[in-house]
Amino acid sequence: MDLMDKIVSLCKRRGFVYPGSEIYGGLSNSWDFGPLGVEVKNNFKNLWWRNFVHRREDILGLDSALIMNSKVWEASGHVEGFSDPLRECQNCHIRLRQDVIDEFNFEQSTCLKSKDKKHSWGEIKQFNLMFKTHIGSVEDSSTIVYLRPETAQGMFVDFKNVLSSFPRNLPFGIAQIGKAFRNEITTGNFLFRLRELEQMEIEYFISPPKTDADWLKHFELWRSEMWKWFEIVGIDKDKVHEHEIPDGERAHYSKRTIDFEFDYPFGLKELYGLAYRTDFDLNRHQDYSGQDLSYKDSEAGESIIPHVIEPTWGVDRTFLAILLSSYFEDGKRVLLKLKPQIAPYKIAVFPLVANKNELIAKAKDLYLRLKSKFTTVWDDRGNIGKRYFSQDEIGTPWCVTIDYETIKDESVTVRDRDTTKQIRIKIDSLTDYFAKLLDG
Numbered sequence: 001m002d003l004m005d006k007i008v009s010l011c012k013r014r015g016f017v018y019p020g021s022e023i024y025g026g027l028s029n030s031w032d033f034g035p036l037g038v039e040v041k042n043n044f045k046n047l048w049w050r051n052f053v054h055r056r057e058d059i060l061g062l063d064s065a066l067i068m069n070s071k072v073w074e075a076s077g078h079v080e081g082f083s084d085p086l087r088e089c090q091n092c093h094i095r096l097r098q099d100v101i102d103e104f105n106f107e108q109s110t111c112l113k114s115k116d117k118k119h120s121w122g123e124i125k126q127f128n129l130m131f132k133t134h135i136g137s138v139e140d141s142s143t144i145v146y147l148r149p150e151t152a153q154g155m156f157v158d159f160k161n162v163l164s165s166f167p168r169n170l171p172f173g174i175a176q177i178g179k180a181f182r183n184e185i186t187t188g189n190f191l192f193r194l195r196e197l198e199q200m201e202i203e204y205f206i207s208p209p210k211t212d213a214d215w216l217k218h219f220e221l222w223r224s225e226m227w228k229w230f231e232i233v234g235i236d237k238d239k240v241h242e243h244e245i246p247d248g249e250r251a252h253y254s255k256r257t258i259d260f261e262f263d264y265p266f267g268l269k270e271l272y273g274l275a276y277r278t279d280f281d282l283n284r285h286q287d288y289s290g291q292d293l294s295y296k297d298s299e300a301g302e303s304i305i306p307h308v309i310e311p312t313w314g315v316d317r318t319f320l321a322i323l324l325s326s327y328f329e330d331g332k333r334v335l336l337k338l339k340p341q342i343a344p345y346k347i348a349v350f351p352l353v354a355n356k357n358e359l360i361a362k363a364k365d366l367y368l369r370l371k372s373k374f375t376t377v378w379d380d381r382g383n384i385g386k387r388y389f390s391q392d393e394i395g396t397p398w399c400v401t402i403d404y405e406t407i408k409d410e411s412v413t414v415r416d417r418d419t420t421k422q423i424r425i426k427i428d429s430l431t432d433y434f435a436k437l438l439d440g
């Protein structure tokens, strides 16, 4: 089994990620985060929020609507330009993106309808990736709305609102975590390219630069913040490579973009992005809305349109990169070396044997105490070795065993996931012990 198959299988078996709508035969490219998956996802989204919103004074949070006035997407350029070049085989009617045809050399490959024929690719057509729907009961062109394809625009549209509630000097940023939707033509590779995805984005507003050095300074600061994030969250930095997007290949709004690519088992592909969006978005929204979106610069005494540096992180790709970075096989055991802050359970509590009332009562008591402070799981199935292996596979950093010694001296065994080393600790000092480890 290759690594991706192992990860997909572990995710399903242990409740991290299930195929979406499975009892109805599934739905292409749809996945549900199970009880452990949602814990991991919430853990790193909370870390992100703490790191970029709570710990800083220059960034404020937002949670804007998913469905916005259609003019937003006209102004942003998505109605006109958020499309992929698509070609359809005239025989079997499969549709593929041009870059996929090139990458896998499908130009010359056999048609799905007939083994004797090659694909006969039609003209390139632009296919808009936004999901369209209608608002209200009338379905005509005046009621068309789109599911947002990026969270970014909410932050531009609310720029003035945020600024008037929270007057700030430049530079300052707005951060948002939320779902976005893209009707991707070519999906696959598990969580890599989804139609329903989630993003963590920051729009960082800076003064209009007088020289390139003025915006580069902020761009470089965000570049280093993004490298630090890999460490915070436990993504293997050796597998991350920067890719400078050349002129002509960048999104319409960007003067510079760096992709942070990850070495997935299926190739080196985008994980995150960092872009200098200039004043494109605020200018366009000012033009299309007719509202004044300028910022009054108190020092210069003039009104200006701020420029924007945008670091962006995909939630689903973060999830995938974390799992790929933490999956290890060690003899018979499989372990996820998740950072303790990311692990779905921090602690597992076991009674040494499951049929001794005294041990069980003591273990249950400790379990409830720990559970009130940390995400903790109880396990009394099978033998202790199997329980360790089972917790290793879902990344639980510490297992606590209550045994006969505990009754005598109020101490327990704490076993470390990565080293498998065991130490004895007094029950009364356990909370402090784990709190310190998690803080670190």
Ligand code: GAP
Pocket: 149, 150, 151, 152, 182, 184, 191, 192, 193, 194, 195, 197, 198, 199, 201, 270, 271, 272, 273, 310, 312, 313, 314, 315, 316, 317
């Ligand atoms: N606001 C800028 C923006 O949306 P993007 O590069 O199109 O830029 C940002 O998307 C991030 O969102 C990507 O780096 C990636 O992590 C994630 N992402 C984009 N499309 C995705 C998809 N179809 N499935 C999963 N994640 C995706």
